[in-house]
Amino acid sequence: MSEHTLDARNLLCPMPVIRTQNAAKALADGDTLKVICTDPGAMSDIPAWCRIHGHSVLDIQQSDKELVITIKVAKSGRAS
Amino acid sequence: MQKTRKAVALISGGLDSMLAAKVVLDQGVHVEGINFYTGFCVEGHTHAIRKQDRAKPKRNNALWVAEQLGVPLHIIDVVEEYKDVVINPKHGYGSNLNPCLDCKGFMVHHAHRWMEENAYDFIITGEVLGQRPMSQRRDTLPLIARESGAGDRLLRPLCAKLLPPTLPEREGWVDREQLLAFNGRSRKPQMALAAHYDLTDYAQPAGGCCFLTDPNYTTKLADLWQSRGDKRYELDDIMLLKVGRHLRPRPHFKLIVGREEGENNFLEGYRRRYTHLRSLSHSGPLVLIDGETDNDDLHLAARLAARFCQGRSAAAVRMSITPRGGAPYEIEVPPLNSDDIPQEWYL
Numbered sequence: 356m357s358e359h360t361l362d363a364r365n366l367l368c369p370m371p372v373i374r375t376q377n378a379a380k381a382l383a384d385g386d387t388l389k390v391i392c393t394d395p396g397a398m399s400d401i402p403a404w405c406r407i408h409g410h411s412v413l414d415i416q417q418s419d420k421e422l423v424i425t426i427k428v429a430k431s432g433r434a435s
Numbered sequence: 436m437q438k439t440r441k442a443v444a445l446i447s448g449g450l451d452s453m454l455a456a457k458v459v460l461d462q463g464v465h466v467e468g469i470n471f472y473t474g475f476c477v478e479g480h481t482h483a484i485r486k487q488d489r490a491k492p493k494r495n496n497a498l499w500v501a502e503q504l505g506v507p508l509h510i511i512d513v514v515e516e517y518k519d520v521v522i523n524p525k526h527g528y529g530s531n532l533n534p535c536l537d538c539k540g541f542m543v544h545h546a547h548r549w550m551e552e553n554a555y556d557f558i559i560t561g562e563v564l565g566q567r568p569m570s571q572r573r574d575t576l577p578l579i580a581r582e583s584g585a586g587d588r589l590l591r592p593l594c595a596k597l598l599p600p601t602l603p604e605r606e607g608w609v610d611r612e613q614l615l616a617f618n619g620r621s622r623k624p625q626m627a628l629a630a631h632y633d634l635t636d637y638a639q640p641a642g643g644c645c646f647l648t649d650p651n652y653t654t655k656l657a658d659l660w661q662s663r664g665d666k667r668y669e670l671d672d673i674m675l676l677k678v679g680r681h682l683r684p685r686p687h688f689k690l691i692v693g694r695e696e697g698e699n700n701f702l703e704g705y706r707r708r709y710t711h712l713r714s715l716s717h718s719g720p721l722v723l724i725d726g727e728t729d730n731d732d733l734h735l736a737a738r739l740a741a742r743f744c745q746g747r748s749a750a751a752v753r754m755s756i757t758p759r760g761g762a763p764y765e766i767e768v769p770p771l772n773s774d775d776i777p778q779e780w781y782l
C-alpha cells in the first residue's frame with residue numbers, strides 16, 4: 356500500500372476527475388491518492404466518481420483556494 | 436448458461452442516453468458508460484467559475500446518471516483528437532459551429548474502439564429518429580453507424596423498432612420487442628418513460644450538449660480563428676472563451692476582463708502565460724491580453740482596462756502591466772471614455 360499525490364490545480368471539471376481516474380488505474384488495491392484541486396466542482400464530482408467505482412473518500416480538506424481530497428483505491432468489486 | 440453480453444453506453448448526462456442505457460440494462464445486459472470530454476461540453480467546467488453560481492448545487496450529470504443507473508462510467512479526454520472534428524468537419528456545421536454529424540461519428544467511433552479493446556459486444560446511444568435536424572435523420576443514422584466503423588453493433592434502443600434489426604437484436608442478445616419506437620422532436624415519450632422508471636431530477640439542458648451550439652460562444656471562437664488567420668485552438672483558448680468580457684480593439688490582440696471575483700480567480704490561474712494588467716490605484720478586475728502587443732498597444736490596453744476599474748471616471752489610473760515572461764511595470768493612463776469604445780470591440 357502506498358501513498359500518492361495528484362496535482363489537479365487550475366484544471367476545470369471534469370479534468371480533475373479524468374486525471375484521478377487515470378491515476379487510480381495505475382494504483383494497487385488499498386493505495387491512497389491525495390488529489391489537490393482548485394475547481395470546487397471536484398467537491399461533488401470526485402466523491403461521485405468514487406461511489407460509482409467502489410473507491411472510498413477518506414478525507415476532504417477545503418481551504419479558501421484549494422481542495423484536497425484523499426481517496427482509497429479499491430481494485431476488487433466493481434472498480435475498473 | 437447463456438453468456439452475459441456486454442454493452443458500452445454513450446452517456447452524455449442528458450435524459451435520452453440515460454433511458455437508452457436503462458432499457459438495455461433491464462434486459463440483463465452488462466452495461467458500462469463512456470463519456471467524452473471534448474473541451475466544449477456544457478457539463479462541468481463553467482459551473483464553478485462564477486461566484487454567483489457557486490451557491491447552486493453542482494454535479495456532473497454524466498456521473499450522476501451513472502450513479503442512478505448503478506454502472507461504472509469511463510470519462511475519456513478527447514480534447515486533442517476532437518480538434519479535427521471542430522476544425523474540418525466533413526459534413527459541415529449546424530446552425531452555429533456545431534459539427535454534430537461528424538461529432539456523433541467521432542464519439543461512436545471511439546466507443547467502438549473502446550468496445551473492441553475491452554472485449555465488449557455492442558454500443559448503445561440515446562439517439563432518437565427525427566429529433567435533431569442534422570445528426571438524427573433517417574439518412575444520417577446509418578451514416579454514423581457506417582462511418583464510425585461500428586456498423587450493426589450500434590444499437591439505438593429508443594428508436595430501434597423503426598430501424599433495421601442490428602446484430603444484438605438478430606442474435607437475441609436483446610429482445611427487439613422490448614425496445615422502443617420514439618420518433619420526432621416531442622420529448623413526451625422520454626418523459627413518460629422516465630416517470631415509468633421513477634427517474635426525476637434529470638438534467639434538461641436547453642440548446643444542446645455543447646457550447647458549439649451557443650451563438651455567443653461561437654462568435655468568440657470565430658473571432659479567434661479569424662484573428663489567427665487559421666482555424667486552430669488550444670484547450671486554454673476555448674476555456675477562456677467562456678470567461679469574462681472579451682474586447683478586441685485591434686485585430687492582433689484582445690482583452691479578457693474578469694467580470695467578478697470568481698472569474699478573476701479563474702483568470703489568475705492564467706497569469707503566467709498571458710500579459711496581464713490590473714489597476715493599482717483603484718480596485719478592479721484582472722485583465723489578460725491574448726495576442727502580441729507593442730508599447731502603443733499596451734498603452735491602449737491599459738486605458739481600456741482602466742475603464743473597467745473603480746477609477747473609470749478619474750482623470751488618471753495607475754496600472755500595472757506584466758508582460759508575458761517579463762517583469763511588471765507601472766504606467767499612469769486616463770481611462771477611455773465609454774464613447775471611445777466602439778461596440779464592435781465587444782465580442
Ligand code: SF4
Binds near residue numbers: 533534535536645
Ligand atoms: S451539440 Fe455538440 S456535443 Fe452534441 S452532437 Fe452537436 S457538436 Fe456534438
